[in-house]
Amino acid sequence: MIVASGWRGQAAPWDGDPDLVAPNLKKFGEQSVVFSRAYSCCPNAELAQKALVTAKYPHAARDKDEELGNPKLLTPKAAQQAFAKTPFAVRISLASPGGPGPGRVHLRGNVPPEKEHQARPDVANFYGGRTNDDSALGEILSALDRLNVAQETVVCFTSDCGQQLGSQGLDGAEVPFEESVRIPIAIRYPRKLKPGARDLASQVDIMPTLLTLCGMEIPDGVQGQDLFGKTPSEVAFAEGKLGEPDEWRMLVRGYDKIVATPKGEITHLFNLSDDPYELTDLARDPAQKLKLASLKAQLQAQMKKLGDGVDPSGLRKR
Numbered sequence: 001m002i003v004a005s006g007w008r009g010q011a012a013p014w015d016g017d018p019d020l021v022a023p024n025l026k027k028f029g030e031q032s033v034v035f036s037r038a039y040s041c042c043p044n045a046e047l048a049q050k051a052l053v054t055a056k057y058p059h060a061a062r063d064k065d066e067e068l069g070n071p072k073l074l075t076p077k078a079a080q081q082a083f084a085k086t087p088f089a090v091r092i093s094l095a096s097p098g099g100p101g102p103g104r105v106h107l108r109g110n111v112p113p114e115k116e117h118q119a120r121p122d123v124a125n126f127y128g129g130r131t132n133d134d135s136a137l138g139e140i141l142s143a144l145d146r147l148n149v150a151q152e153t154v155v156c157f158t159s160d161c162g163q164q165l166g167s168q169g170l171d172g173a174e175v176p177f178e179e180s181v182r183i184p185i186a187i188r189y190p191r192k193l194k195p196g197a198r199d200l201a202s203q204v205d206i207m208p209t210l211l212t213l214c215g216m217e218i219p220d221g222v223q224g225q226d227l228f229g230k231t232p233s234e235v236a237f238a239e240g241k242l243g244e245p246d247e248w249r250m251l252v253r254g255y256d257k258i259v260a261t262p263k264g265e266i267t268h269l270f271n272l273s274d275d276p277y278e279l280t281d282l283a284r285d286p287a288q289k290l291k292l293a294s295l296k297a298q299l300q301a302q303m304k305k306l307g308d309g310v311d312p313s314g315l316r317k318r
Helices: 023-030 045-054 076-082 113-146 203-213 286-305
Strands: 002-004 033-039 072-074 090-094 155-158 182-188 196-202 235-240 248-253 256-260 266-271
Touching: 002 113, 023 113, 023 155, 023 182, 033 235, 033 248, 045 203, 072 076, 076 090, 076 113, 090 113, 113 155, 155 203, 182 203, 196 203, 196 235, 235 286, 248 286, 256 286, 266 286
Parallel strands: 002 090, 002 155, 033 196, 072 090
Antiparallel strands: 033 182, 155 182, 235 248, 248 256, 256 266
């Protein structure tokens, strides 16, 4: 499992990003099953990393929870040495701080004019970092080829969370906008998977999927599922700012997306098909009343299913 920190989902070859220079990821994506709309459990790098390896959302993950599959956390160089002895299970972190990027970049359509001057160098630096990460990815994949184990190795490329880079006038992450919550997911396993594209996926589903592909059982208590199972994901759920006054929950169903308080009070509604930059909040639109009621009911059902708002003893928190 290769985790490129801060690599937002829009900056993927299969998303048609015009500024991304990542030939190794492009080739890898063509050999993989890619999930076009994959979501982080929480756009906070530390919490997302924990959710990724435990297959539990941050509200449910505990310090004592074991990492599924017990992968060794290695640098790209150390991982290449580990490939020489099979079987292996490794988690590789790519975290380039940035670097020289394209001379001109295409800012996303939700970067306000007053933010453009600051956003342009930040976005260019972001793409420079992704090119550096892509070089490391190329070395990892080349090592698998050189050792003749690529055909028998499950490889997943993903991220912990994205980052705003000026979109919505914001920097950093931990907000429920697409630039922060969407991540890339591509899974390659030549022996079993034909390259192709899927739609919705959640970060919490990655480890259960990898375990299943490796012929291992999914432990009880996890909150993710096998992405290649019989029942595809109908919704994506995320949470953020846990324990803070502006704590939030997010649910995506189809192309409708709501953001709500932990009590289920809807604060935002977007249609990502008509409004991919999330510029028009429909939460107060009377014409959306029935849709809001349906989405709110599904959000509350999802929260109940996940034990969101319940402490470890089973008592309600709210």
